[in-house]
Amino acid sequence: MSANPAAASYLGGVRILDLTQFEAGPSSTEVLAWLGAEVVKVENPKGGDPGRSSFRGAPGQDSWYFLLFNANKKSVTIDLKSPRGLALVKEMAARADVFVENFAPGAIERLGLGYEAVRATNPGIVYAQVKGFGAGSPFERGLAFDMIAQAAGGVMSITGESDGPPIKPGTTLGDTGTGMLLAISILGALYRRKTTGEGERLELAMQDAMLQYIRVAFAATATTGAPAQRNGSKLLSGKAAPSGVYPCKPGGPNDYVYVYTSRANPAHWRRLLEVIGRADLIGDPRYETVQARAQHEEEVDAIVAAWTRQHDKREAMRLISAVGVPAGAVLDTLELHEDPDFEQRGIMQVMRHAECGDFKMPAWPVRHGGRTLPLAPAPLLGEHNEAVLGDWLGFGVGEVAKLRQDGVI
Amino acid sequence: MSANPAAASYLGGVRILDLTQFEAGPSSTEVLAWLGAEVVKVENPKGGDPGRSSFRGAPGQDSWYFLLFNANKKSVTIDLKSPRGLALVKEMAARADVFVENFAPGAIERLGLGYEAVRATNPGIVYAQVKGFGAGSPFERGLAFDMIAQAAGGVMSITGESDGPPIKPGTTLGDTGTGMLLAISILGALYRRKTTGEGERLELAMQDAMLQYIRVAFAATATTGAPAQRNGSKLLSGKAAPSGVYPCKPGGPNDYVYVYTSRANPAHWRRLLEVIGRADLIGDPRYETVQARAQHEEEVDAIVAAWTRQHDKREAMRLISAVGVPAGAVLDTLELHEDPDFEQRGIMQVMRHAECGDFKMPAWPVRHGGRTLPLAPAPLLGEHNEAVLGDWLGFGVGEVAKLRQDGVI
Numbered sequence: 001m002s003a004n005p006a007a008a009s010y011l012g013g014v015r016i017l018d019l020t021q022f023e024a025g026p027s028s029t030e031v032l033a034w035l036g037a038e039v040v041k042v043e044n045p046k047g048g049d050p051g052r053s054s055f056r057g058a059p060g061q062d063s064w065y066f067l068l069f070n071a072n073k074k075s076v077t078i079d080l081k082s083p084r085g086l087a088l089v090k091e092m093a094a095r096a097d098v099f100v101e102n103f104a105p106g107a108i109e110r111l112g113l114g115y116e117a118v119r120a121t122n123p124g125i126v127y128a129q130v131k132g133f134g135a136g137s138p139f140e141r142g143l144a145f146d147m148i149a150q151a152a153g154g155v156m157s158i159t160g161e162s163d164g165p166p167i168k169p170g171t172t173l174g175d176t177g178t179g180m181l182l183a184i185s186i187l188g189a190l191y192r193r194k195t196t197g198e199g200e201r202l203e204l205a206m207q208d209a210m211l212q213y214i215r216v217a218f219a220a221t222a223t224t225g226a227p228a229q230r231n232g233s234k235l236l237s238g239k240a241a242p243s244g245v246y247p248c249k250p251g252g253p254n255d256y257v258y259v260y261t262s263r264a265n266p267a268h269w270r271r272l273l274e275v276i277g278r279a280d281l282i283g284d285p286r287y288e289t290v291q292a293r294a295q296h297e298e299e300v301d302a303i304v305a306a307w308t309r310q311h312d313k314r315e316a317m318r319l320i321s322a323v324g325v326p327a328g329a330v331l332d333t334l335e336l337h338e339d340p341d342f343e344q345r346g347i348m349q350v351m352r353h354a355e356c357g358d359f360k361m362p363a364w365p366v367r368h369g370g371r372t373l374p375l376a377p378a379p380l381l382g383e384h385n386e387a388v389l390g391d392w393l394g395f396g397v398g399e400v401a402k403l404r405q406d407g408v409i
Numbered sequence: 410m411s412a413n414p415a416a417a418s419y420l421g422g423v424r425i426l427d428l429t430q431f432e433a434g435p436s437s438t439e440v441l442a443w444l445g446a447e448v449v450k451v452e453n454p455k456g457g458d459p460g461r462s463s464f465r466g467a468p469g470q471d472s473w474y475f476l477l478f479n480a481n482k483k484s485v486t487i488d489l490k491s492p493r494g495l496a497l498v499k500e501m502a503a504r505a506d507v508f509v510e511n512f513a514p515g516a517i518e519r520l521g522l523g524y525e526a527v528r529a530t531n532p533g534i535v536y537a538q539v540k541g542f543g544a545g546s547p548f549e550r551g552l553a554f555d556m557i558a559q560a561a562g563g564v565m566s567i568t569g570e571s572d573g574p575p576i577k578p579g580t581t582l583g584d585t586g587t588g589m590l591l592a593i594s595i596l597g598a599l600y601r602r603k604t605t606g607e608g609e610r611l612e613l614a615m616q617d618a619m620l621q622y623i624r625v626a627f628a629a630t631a632t633t634g635a636p637a638q639r640n641g642s643k644l645l646s647g648k649a650a651p652s653g654v655y656p657c658k659p660g661g662p663n664d665y666v667y668v669y670t671s672r673a674n675p676a677h678w679r680r681l682l683e684v685i686g687r688a689d690l691i692g693d694p695r696y697e698t699v700q701a702r703a704q705h706e707e708e709v710d711a712i713v714a715a716w717t718r719q720h721d722k723r724e725a726m727r728l729i730s731a732v733g734v735p736a737g738a739v740l741d742t743l744e745l746h747e748d749p750d751f752e753q754r755g756i757m758q759v760m761r762h763a764e765c766g767d768f769k770m771p772a773w774p775v776r777h778g779g780r781t782l783p784l785a786p787a788p789l790l791g792e793h794n795e796a797v798l799g800d801w802l803g804f805g806v807g808e809v810a811k812l813r814q815d816g817v818i
Binding site: 181247 | 418419420421432440444459463464472473474477478543544545546547548550551552553554556557558559560561562563564565566567568569570573574575576577578579580581582585586589590591592593594596597598599600601603604605609610611612613614616617618620621622623624625626627628629630631632634635636637638639640641642643644645652654656662663665666667669671673726727730733734735736737738739740741742743744745746750751753754756757768769770771773774775776777778779
């Protein structure tokens with residue numbers, strides 16, 4: 001049974017055996033849990049998913065990091081180093097619809113839980129794996145974390161100031177960006193399986209996943225024959241002036257507004273001139289065309305900034321976007337956290353966690369039938385030992401107690 | 410029939426009526442096409458999806474940008490401003506399984522193709538929409554492009570040097586990042602629909618989608634009560650020295666290697682010292698613990714950089730990752746484009762396009778049963794008018810010719 005009855009109708013009845021940790025794997029199975037699948041994390045009885053102690057909140061409690069990526073899941077503790085524990089996991093794999101793992105290269109096979117082994121007892125399994133580098137890649141044995149994938153997958157090469165070093169974007173695209181793509185393929189495989197009963201093996205490398213998110217940079221390379229370049233907050237794809245972040249009042253580190261005037265819509269520039277009180281420049285040949293503005297980009301930027309500096313970033317966004325010119329205040333994570341708008345719309349929800357207390361976090365952002373999917377707490381370590389071993393394997397309370405006594409779970 | 414027989418088994422028989430343009434919507438429907446759905450783009454007979462002329466390759470040809478986000482789809486031209494054209498689209502909507510649009514706010518309703526109107530003739534429809542800002546948000550009427558979503562969705566606030574302005578990551582996360590999340594919800598809805606026949610409305614705002622990719626920054630804010638800060642290429646989450654990009658030979662703009670030593674694994678630092686020929690520093694109290702290295706971060710970075718400067722970035726990556734320390738060369742888009750590894754593994758594939766010629770691009774990166782899904786060409790404008798109007802609506806060749814003659818298609 002899902003921890004999330006209201007959403008259970010999407011993937012209700014789908015059992016996912018989740019041997020993932022940290023973020024790339026867990027972000028993938030979490031969205032399946034949000035859609036109502038029963039996602040059971042298998043964790044080491046000694047501490048569990050190492051994500052539980054990353055970015056720790058209070059000592060001895062699960063971290064915010066863990067809560068973020070494990071909402072709506074269940075947790076079972078099983079010692080994979082004990083023969084009985086391993087046998088338990090094999091029995092669970094035989095009863096699962098989906099198996100997901102993101103251990104270091106070769107680890108799952110050494111445990112005897114590789115694809116061929118699992119398929120032997122469960123031919124219909126959808127067996128999904130995340131690694132840092134693809135099988136057959138020169139680096140297939142290499143360890144990867146988020147930042148390694150972002151470096152080797154091209155993301156960093158196109159992020160930063162034009163005269164500065166590559167920068168890692170603040171997003172954990174190497175992890176969550178990978179997890180989202182894997183979730184799509186798992187769902188595709190489940191859809192087919194519903195008709196055919198066929199399972200299959202899915203493999204995704206974090207480096208490879210990055211290419212999906214920087215495809216526009218490959219368009220630039222195809223056009224120029226050169227590497228796509230970093231360009232600060234401006235476009236990779238040639239000049240569209242004005243375009244970029246402009247400083248706002250009162251001048252704090254995130255007091256900026258992004259203003260974009262599309263090259264395809266000449267009305268943007270004229271509307272912008274009106275809203276910033278420079279209608280006198282409408283028709284001025286120095287700025288009238290896309291080409292002219294590109295040649296005078298510094299002047300154009302100065303004209304826009306002279307106005308934005310007099311305004312709060314939200315006010316600037318409101319005024320500019322009201323006349324049909326794309327504008328976005330650079331909002332920081334505290335502003336987003338505190339803005340009641342996201343909570344009212346269900347984009348941010350409060351996880352009510354038995355030990356960690358209330359934690360407001362981004363929930364699944366798609367509205368289904370006018371509402372976002374409900375958020376349920378991330379599980380305590382081993383919280384569902386009795387329930388899951390009973391439900392999946394038919395174990396009684398006494399048998400589970402014995403397993404615990406013997407240190408297997 | 411899908412343009413992609415080998416993949417048709419995943420979403421074979423699923424008909425998607427695709428009224429999207431540019432990237433957020435098209436990236437979403439493209440992955441459904443890769444999985445074998447029949448995705449039919451409805452385009453303006455005069456020029457079609459404006460993405461066809463963005464980042465143009467050769468004059469008069471479809472752009473690389475368009476090819477990237479419209480692989481494996483079909484194209485039908487219909488003039489939505491003509492009553493007969495609009496009636497055609499309504500008939501197609503009545504026969505579709507999924508309807509997707511990402512017009513400016515209010516536009517689809519003004520066309521008479523809003524959710525209620527489509528549902529009236531097709532109660533089982535999965536009706537999906539992308540907007541810049543969510544319904545009920547203070548900015549719900551605002552236009553959004555990729556960079557606006559990245560500004561207002563927090564991404565830019567955590568990207569950049571610690572003493573510099575916010576930077577837009579080179580990824581088009583506001584577009585493709587949004588598209589991937591929408592695809593997940595569409596697949597969830599399709600999975601349920603296969604059993605229940607029920608459709609529903611899905612809505613995703615680009616601003617809201619960004620929160621999903623910066624969740625770790627919210628963990629930082631929950632811990633500190635302050636906005637998560639920019640930190641160049643280093644972690645948002647406190648110091649892990651050494652960690653970051655280190656310069657390599659011969660000193661070009663992307664000659665860097667990312668090196669990461671996990672705070673959870675003290676062996677990383679010692680292994681790194683050995684590989685860089687500084688085993689003499691093993692046990693040195695200035696560098697032995699995570700805390701000590703954080704205090705001496707500049708010295709630590711200098712020690713690592715002294716070695717990396719003597720090595721090519723790929724060689725540095727190879728040597729460091731071979732001893733079990735996470736390392737990633739900063740690869741640029743030309744290097745990724747030219748590396749035969751990606752083409753051999755099917756991560757990059759060549760689109761053989763009738764007018765644009767051969768175009769190598771990132772394909773869907775998940776391996777299904779050991780192979781990636783095949784790439785088929787993006788459609789020419791109106792290429793499938795006869796086939797689709799015949800197949801979906803039963804029109805004969807003569808009827809289609811008449812529609813063309815009358816300027817409806």
